[in-house]
Each structure stands twice: as C-alpha cells, then as structure tokens.
Amino acid sequence: MFESAEIGHAVDKATFDAVVPELREALLEAQYELKGQGRFPVIILLCGIEGAGKGETVKLLNEWMDPRxxxxxxxxxxxDExxxxxxxxxxxRQLPPKGHMGVFFGNWYSQMLQGRVQGHFKNxxxxxxxxAASALERMLCDEGALIFKFWFHLSKKQMKARLKSLQDDPLHSWRISPLDWQQSKTYDKYVRVGERVLRRTSREFAPWxxxxxxxxxxxxxxxxxxxxDGLQAALKASGQSQVQPHAPPPTPSLDHLSLLDSLDMSQALDKDEYNEQLITEQARLSGLLRDKRMRKHALLAVFExxxxxxxxxxxxxxxxxLDPRLYRIVQVAAPTDEESxxxxxxxxxxxxxxxxxxxxFDRSWYGRVLVERVEGFCSPA
Known part of the structure; x- marks a missing residue:
C-alpha cells in the first residue's frame, strides 16, 4: 500500500530555474518533431489525489510547449448524449489526431475509481x-498511439495539511473544491481502490x-x-512495430468446401410471394422500432x-x-484525411x-480484413 508514502522529494528553486530552459527547449523540439512526422498521437491520462498538482502540471506544460x-x-x-x-x-470522440497531444482529465480511470469508492458498484x-480499459489501451497502442499515465500522489497527512493551509487563507480558500473535501473523507478507500487499478493496468505498452x-x-x-524521454524514444523508432497475430493459421477444409462455396445459389422466391412477405416483414420491423422498449436499446446493422x-x-x-427520423445510413469508403x-x-x-x-453501415470495420487486406492496404498483422 502506498497511502502513507511520504518520501519527501524536493527540488530547490535555483536547480529548477537552471534545468527548465533546456528541458523546455527539448520538449518543444520533440513536440514539433511529433507534428512533423505525424506518425502517432500522444495521450496523457491524469489521475490521483485531489490537490496533488494535476491541473498545475498541465497548465505548466501548456506554457512550456505549444498549446496549439x-x-x-x-x-x-x-x-444525456x-x-x-x-x-x-x-x-x-476526443482522441487527438496523429501529431498532436491529448490530455484527459476525468478519464476512464477516474470514472471507475469514483464509482467504486462511492459504492455504486462492487469489485x-x-x-x-x-x-475494458486495458483492452482499449492495447488497441490504441497497437494503432501506434503513445500513452502516458500519471498518478499524482499525496499522503493523507500531506493532503490534510494542504486543506488546512488553504482553509485558513482567505485569499486561496476558493481553491478547495467539494471533491477535495469528499476525498479527504474517503482517502483510505480511494487509495486502496487506486492501488488495485494501478497494479492491474500498468503494462509495458502503457505503464503508470x-x-x-x-x-x-x-x-x-x-x-x-x-x-x-518517452517522446524522444518513440520519435527515434524507425516505424510502427508490427502487431503479431495471436490466432493460429486457419486449418484447410477437409472436404475443400468453404462457407461461401456451400451456399445454395439457386434459391428463389416467386414475385407475388416475395411482395407479400416483404410487406409483412416491413410492418414487423416498423412496429418493433417504434416499441417503447426500444428506448433502452440501440440497433446497428452491418452490410458486407x-x-x-x-x-x-x-x-x-x-x-x-421506417420513419427517416429513426435511422441513418453510414456509407464507408476510403478514409478522409481527418479519419486517417x-x-x-x-x-x-x-x-x-x-x-x-x-x-x-454500408460496409464497415470488417473492411480491414476484407477489401483492405485483399488490395494490400494493410498487413496480415
């Protein structure tokens, strides 16, 4: 457990002032190189104890680097949306594009931590x-994203001292948020849940x-x-690492018949029978989509x-x-520059x-293993 950790790291002002100019210049250079290469995005996740400096750090990074x-x-x-x-x-929806950096406050970890601490769900x-978080991060990293996860920590003693100091200062007491007071009461449980999350989600592709x-x-x-350090290492890499497929090679069919080969292509319907059945099924579909129980569900159909x-x-x-207000059609073609x-x-x-x-969806994500694979736009991995 690290709730009582109080190592006491400190850097004096003279040392800080001497180091910052070189660090800031190197960060700016790396940031512009990231933009120039345009190979991958950088995602920064911020979590930890309230008052440990998350907001101040991001504000400083925006000063040190190009906030654009x-x-x-x-x-x-x-x-509601x-x-x-x-x-x-x-x-x-909020992921940064390649060549840019995205900072996520209140990210997927914040949601699960608060939900568990407040007792909204069990372990x-x-x-x-x-x-789900690990799977999402694995997917993003496989796509080339560089993920940094920071946990900003204070011991319980340090957190209480900060709150008391601000509370006694009329000029700065406004900096204490309701979340600060709430976390001061649930500190032990928050850290206990936090350690469970950190231990299970610190991986080589996205460490804490x-x-x-x-x-x-x-x-x-x-x-x-x-x-x-992380940016420079990623920028020096010659290219994206190839993801190795985990599935075994497909076993050839013993009877040499594929799924599509086995389809009966001679099946047909008489036109009158077809029209009668079509009207019946269209009526059923329309009624189901208007059913009040549909409000709890979303329907997605893929056509390939x-x-x-x-x-x-x-x-x-x-x-x-169908009522045109209830559906939309998404045609999938070659990706736009924004999508790429x-x-x-x-x-x-x-x-x-x-x-x-x-x-x-008129064509879908299966395009990666269909037309894109056949036409050589993506590798087998």
Whole structure:
C-alpha cells in the first residue's frame, strides 16, 4: 500500500530555474518533431489525489510547449448524449489526431475509481472496467498511439495539511473544491481502490508513473522529463512495430468446401410471394422500432459482401418501412484525411447510434480484413 508514502522529494528553486530552459527547449523540439512526422498521437491520462498538482502540471506544460498542439479534455458528469451510448464513445470522440497531444482529465480511470469508492458498484464490476480499459489501451497502442499515465500522489497527512493551509487563507480558500473535501473523507478507500487499478493496468505498452505531488518543482520536472524521454524514444523508432497475430493459421477444409462455396445459389422466391412477405416483414420491423422498449436499446446493422450482391437493394427495402427520423445510413469508403489521422475504429465509433436509434453501415470495420487486406492496404498483422 502506498497511502502513507511520504518520501519527501524536493527540488530547490535555483536547480529548477537552471534545468527548465533546456528541458523546455527539448520538449518543444520533440513536440514539433511529433507534428512533423505525424506518425502517432500522444495521450496523457491524469489521475490521483485531489490537490496533488494535476491541473498545475498541465497548465505548466501548456506554457512550456505549444498549446496549439495540445488538446485538453475534461470528462465530468456524463451528458444525456453520452449516457445514450456505450461508455467508451465519449473518449473515442476526443482522441487527438496523429501529431498532436491529448490530455484527459476525468478519464476512464477516474470514472471507475469514483464509482467504486462511492459504492455504486462492487469489485466485480470494477474488474470488468479495468479489463475494458486495458483492452482499449492495447488497441490504441497497437494503432501506434503513445500513452502516458500519471498518478499524482499525496499522503493523507500531506493532503490534510494542504486543506488546512488553504482553509485558513482567505485569499486561496476558493481553491478547495467539494471533491477535495469528499476525498479527504474517503482517502483510505480511494487509495486502496487506486492501488488495485494501478497494479492491474500498468503494462509495458502503457505503464503508470506515480509522481509525488508535494513539491511543485520536483513534480513539474519529473513529469516533463518522463514526457521528453518517452517522446524522444518513440520519435527515434524507425516505424510502427508490427502487431503479431495471436490466432493460429486457419486449418484447410477437409472436404475443400468453404462457407461461401456451400451456399445454395439457386434459391428463389416467386414475385407475388416475395411482395407479400416483404410487406409483412416491413410492418414487423416498423412496429418493433417504434416499441417503447426500444428506448433502452440501440440497433446497428452491418452490410458486407461483393459489389452488386444486393447490399444497396436490401438497405432500401429496410428503409422503406421506417420513419427517416429513426435511422441513418453510414456509407464507408476510403478514409478522409481527418479519419486517417485517427485510430482505425474512430471513424466507426463516431457513428454509434444512441438508444432508440438505428444505424446501418454500408460496409464497415470488417473492411480491414476484407477489401483492405485483399488490395494490400494493410498487413496480415
């Protein structure tokens, strides 16, 4: 446990002032190199004890580097729009493009930590959230993203001393937020849950850095140096590391028949019978989408297949039965420059329907293992 950790790291002002100019110049140079290469984004996740310096550190980084290339996102209470979609949707929408840096306050770790500390769910749900976070980070790193995760820490004694100092100072008492008081009461549980999360999510592709937050100079230099070292190492890498596929090679069919080869292509319907069945099924679909129980669900349909195989006709038959306000069609073609600057799934996550809505994808994320693979736009890995 590290709740009582009080190492007492400190850097005097003279040393800080002597080191900062060189560090700042190196960070700026690395930031512009990141922009110039445009190979990957940088994602910075900030968590830890309230008052340990998260906000001050980000403010300082914006002073040391070019703030035009840093995107700061804060995730407080979920909006109705966010609540109507899967939890990860709000984070995918805010991902920085390649060549830029994104700072996430109130990120996926903050949500799971607060939820568990406040007793909104048990450890089983927390563990599911931890696994989901690890899977998301693995996916982003496989796409080339560079992720830094910082936990800013204060001991309970240091946190109480900070609160007392601010409370007694009429000029600075406004800096104490309700979350500060809340965390001072739940400190032990917050740190206990935090350690469970850190131990399970610190991985070689996205490790945690625990930074003691008492001394402002030490804290600032530590974060700045970690960012610089990580950026320089990633920028020197010749290219993206290739992800090795984990699946075994496909076993050839013993009877030499594939799934598609086994389809009966002679099946047909009489036109009158087809029209009668079509009207019946369109009516059923329309009634189901208008059912009040649909408000709790979102519907997503994916259409894949060869050109001229009937995808467009099938989509038209579906939409003919529906109120246009209840559905939308997403046509997937070659990615735009904006989409190419983001992780692969970003272009699909942004179109995930809200509860009560229906989205049809005319081609989809399966393109990576279909047309893109066949035409050589992506590697087997």
């Amino acid at each position: 290339l840093i995107q700061v996102s804060t995730f407080d209470q979920q909006t 966010e609540l109507a979609r899967p939890p990860a949707w709000r984070y995918w 089983a749900v927390l563990d599911q959230a931890i696994d 850095y625990v930074v003691e937050g008492v001394d402002e100079n030490y804290r600032s230099l530590t974060v700045g140096q970690i960012l610089l 297949g060869n050109d001229a195989a009937g995808k467009g006709g099938a989509i038209r038959r579906v939409t003919a039965a 600057a983001q992780p692969y799934l970003w272009r699909f996550w942004r179109h995930i329907p809200a509860r009560g809505k229906f989205t049809m």
